[in-house]
Amino acid sequence: MPHLELGLPAAALDADRTRPELTDSDLQTVAAQLGRPPRGLVAVAARCVCGAPLVVVTKPLLEDGTPFPTVFYLTQPAAISAVGRLESTGLMARFNADLAEDQGLREAYLEAHRDYLAQRAQLGSPPQLDGVSAGGMPRRVKCLHVLVAHSLARGPGVNPLGDLVLAALVPDWRPDQCQCEHYEPPVKAAPGPANGRRQDSAEQPAAAGPRPEVSTGGDRPAERVV
Ligand SMILES: [Zn+2]
Numbered sequence: 001m002p003h004l005e006l007g008l009p010a011a012a013l014d015a016d017r018t019r020p021e022l023t024d025s026d027l028q029t030v031a032a033q034l035g036r037p038p039r040g041l042v043a044v045a046a047r048c049v050c051g052a053p054l055v056v057v058t059k060p061l062l063e064d065g066t067p068f069p070t071v072f073y074l075t076q077p078a079a080i081s082a083v084g085r086l087e088s089t090g091l092m093a094r095f096n097a098d099l100a101e102d103q104g105l106r107e108a109y110l111e112a113h114r115d116y117l118a119q120r121a122q123l124g125s126p127p128q129l130d131g132v133s134a135g136g137m138p139r140r141v142k143c144l145h146v147l148v149a150h151s152l153a154r155g156p157g158v159n160p161l162g163d164l165v166l167a168a169l170v171p172d173w174r175p176d177q178c179q180c181e182h183y184e185p186p187v188k189a190a191p192g193p194a195n196g197r198r199q200d201s202a203e204q205p206a207a208a209g210p211r212p213e214v215s216t217g218g219d220r221p222a223e224r225v226v
Pocket of ligand 1: 048049050051052177178179180
């Protein structure tokens with residue numbers, strides 16, 4: 001099995017028992033960032049320059065059996081908000097138009113999709129997620145957060161649209177400048193959709209996995225680290 005080329009030791013993903021890059025402090029920070037205790041975290045794939053988690057790696061199958069397609073999940077609130085503002089400018093529609101017109105971009109985006117699947121396969125991807133990546137890949141763009149998280153986790157040149165999003169975020173947000181808050185631990189778990197943001201990784205009904213709160217028959221994959 002090839003080693004993951006994440007921004008952390010491959011050993012971090014070898015087994016649940018080995019988490020040199022996922023400390024208790026990281027878990028507390030991610031819980032504060034998300035507003036609830038995270039589940040299924042395996043590692044931190046990208047960090048802010050201050051050291052706080054920026055992108056986390058989540059198991060493709062949560063403890064309760066829920067398939068979770070979004071391997072790389074953006075957790076820093078400032079980044080999430082900045083990407084959300086970009087989404088509101090219509091950038092996804094432009095990317096989709098670009099994909100329709102540009103064969104080279106389509107091919108590069110397909111490679112990004114394959115990379116995503118290959119990364120997840122190393123974490124033990126369940127059959128429900130066969131061929132399903134996230135964010136709309138490989139044919140569409142449905143969530144810029146997913147693409148940015150992929151680019152931050154894997155570095156430039158892997159996800160062409162994630163790279164373009166990172167460029168478009170400047171000067172609003174950039175990975176070499178800390179915009180972290182003082183993360184307060186969540187007072188208590190906040191289940192359900194109370195958290196206003198989403199990182200939609202659904203693309204098609206065939207991609208279906210249940211939502212965290214639904215045991216079977218959901219019409220789209222789980223959207224959140226819960
Ligand atoms: Zn920071």
